[in-house]
Amino acid sequence: MTLADTLKGMIGLDPTAHADADMKAVLAALKELNPKPIEECSVAEAREQPTPADAVRKLMTQAGHAARLPLEVEAVQSEDTVIPGAAGSNPARIYRPAGDGPFPLILYFHGGGWVIADLDVYDATPRSIAAQSNAIVVSAHYRQAPEHKLPAAHEDAFAAWRWIVESAASLGGDPSRIAVMGESAGANLAINVAIHARDSGLRAPLHQALIYPVASNNIVSISYEENRSAKPLNKKMMLWFVQNVINDEGDLKSPLIDVVSADLSNLPPTVVVTAGIDPLRSDGEKLAEKLRDAGVAVEHRNYQGATHEFFGMAPVVQAARDAQTFVSLAQRQAFGGVPLEEAP
Template sequence: MRWTSLASLLTVLVTALVASSFSTAAENGADKDMQAVLEAHASLKPKPIETLSPAEARTQPTPADAANVVLKKQGKRTDPETLVPGVKSADRSIAGAVGKIPARIYTPSGTGPFPVIVYYHGGGWVIGDKEVYDGGARGLAKQANAVVVSVDYRLAPEHKFSASWDDALAAYKWTLTNAASINGDPKKLALAGESAGGNLAVATAIAVRDANLQAPLHVLAVYPVSQTSTTTESYEKHANAKPLNRPMIKWFVDKLINSPSDLKDPRLQLIDAKLKNLPSVTIINASIDPLLSDGVMLEDALKKAGVPVERKMYSGVTHEFFGMAAVVQKAKEAQEYAGKRLKQAFGG
């Protein structure tokens, strides 16, 4: 009887734990389709990034992998050209700050020349690449009807701050010079990025202004890093969120910076940068994200500087949702909104 009672007790405890995990997700407000991706990611058993070496972290299952798990469960194909029809891609090397860097060029169907978007992936400047963030870049090519140049800038800790920013600017310069060769209109350029890449997009716009180069017509910053404090309202509220949490961000920063003084650099501390005379900006945020407050603070700083800015927050989704249009409805809506904003800036 004791063993039977113990087994019954364990069953009750396990059931309670499972119920608790789902109720926590419900309390966090994740939409059903977003929750499906989070559960798929958990099923891949990723190790906590903050406990790994950079090399190990780069091999972990990604949210993009999780989205593919959901697609397969739905009996759907996962190849990118099926998910985003009408957009072709080709990989090549372009000029970085100190040598060639990989890039992926996305081209929509049609004759062109098309506007061109220089796009920077996320991953805390330590992990991530054009492959992991294919969904966001490819979606922008479709929705904005533009060529997208997705850049694999150098990563830390092999290349500490400010290597990523230097490559980001170099990629913009390359695009200015070579837009026509990729069926692009060199007079219609924009910058875009997700997370760390959202920071790079804004920082590059500042660097372009300061270098007196031809300005981009628009900047799209999707849940950007805009400052270096980890005690904001959203950091406190979503400290243990998935797939991005506060310990991960501290790990990223530790691998990135040369010394604590880098944290005051305006390329990281964007809200304290000189923001006047930047092109119009669109900020996209997720409600379940430690970086939500970063978006709010960046919007406020841009408004104070007189920069035209529009920010939209999508409820029920987490960090990394933007590239998941194939499986998350809010991602589809966000990509459509981003495309509309970019088209308006391009004059189309």
Template structure:
């Protein structure tokens, strides 16, 4: 094990001792669970990614799968851990300092059942700019656009595009297909209102992370079927693409952090009306009709139950005749994409994703 592994092990051991010194909240992971997960993590994770994971563990959040949805939304996030790491390093966590040249403003845009809050990220320079509609992650249940600010803001910089990050309705208050309906409604609106955002309605793209990566692909399919202006590119970062939680990566990383199998099963329980919902092609993308879609970029993390979802989706897209490129980043975990301020491979992934978007969005 490298030196950083020993240092991280000491950190985790100290954390476990401190936590174990008092009665544990039953909604939190046990000391043994933390120790097993932490030890496995040390053996495979990059140093800067491990720093973020250690910081996240020190924030001592409850296990998502042991909480209610409202409680889950209050738990520490990877974004919180990044801010804490920046504080430790005496660096500013101000988004505009971390991603200069991108301004942001909050707006509301129509969803399928009322207006939705959204943030518009605008790069420097005169418009009209190409426009990327971006969907945040969180299993369709937790998180919001502010938690995923760094990924959306980074894409605006790297793709030189307006990025519109929207807060779709979340489960269990609004179960499937509410989020998918909102995603299509916001895209439909963008095809006729992009100019109001200094955007070009002829140069659109879809993007998202995790559950949002699923929404990006599902929305492209729905837009095709509805006869809407087709997006020029689709970016899906570690998307949910199929319902089987016993793929090789699910089995290998069943207890990984910050995403694991129990959490995914909890998300499914929150969003589903019936067990058949997860077989719907809007969730089970590998079984959907993928023909005729725009070029797709898939980004996956090695240490992630959803790693093989990306591989399966790549294969399904190829079989459907869709141009697709997938890049797998080793040594990093689910949620790494938005950690570019402190994780080098996230910086590389954002640059790669931006280049892929820009190549198609800049075509005349």
């Protein structure tokens, strides 16, 4: 049997059948919220749909599922602000861990296909990472499509990087210790920030953490076919996002989207996190391979029983707790803290 035959046989199967039990509980909670499929929504409707973060909050209120955040995470203080974008200002949220600085800094970009979601939907990840990496995390919003198509979000991300480099000391941070991080479309922005910093002669990130990144224009990859009907992200949703963000089909060849075709040399040490039940898994795998080929130090971990969006679900999903520990140890190592191989 050929690979094409195998993939054809997967069509119609439920890829979430082999999800971890706690992951299935989140998917069940999301289903109870009755979201309309994003690919069937107008953009305005899509932005109002229940999210996986809503499902986690719902689950935490149910008997037997209640989970408490670690004290270190509860101690993180956050404040909303605005920062310069490429065409005006954008919302941002600054997360500060307990203790005295100066702290390392991490610039974080949320997901949502460059179209939906905001700082509130993606509050959990930067809050947890601030505590675990003992760093100030700045979650930077950006202009979204289709109102602002490619490269608007990327230009805002570049502006956010320039701002954090210039403002590190006034934020209580160490200007010599700044990293970048993102989830999904935000991970795409994060690695493009590192590329932009290299090419523009700006201070480079010490480290980049790429959580299930959008990294190629290949929509017939193994993971796209395996997970064409997955939840909470499937193939039709990804096509909906892409069609909203591009100006024309030529944009699909842009290295901003097809990152695996970009020059990836001289980028900072990188961690890549992927999920088994995710159309974007192959993107992350290919990107890790291309980074290694370019001489970049890369660590990649795949969480086979997890779905897209799992990373911020640490209160209720073990794989998220494991992945956050993996990422934060790598960040602390990059900042000169506990080496990854010596961490408890």
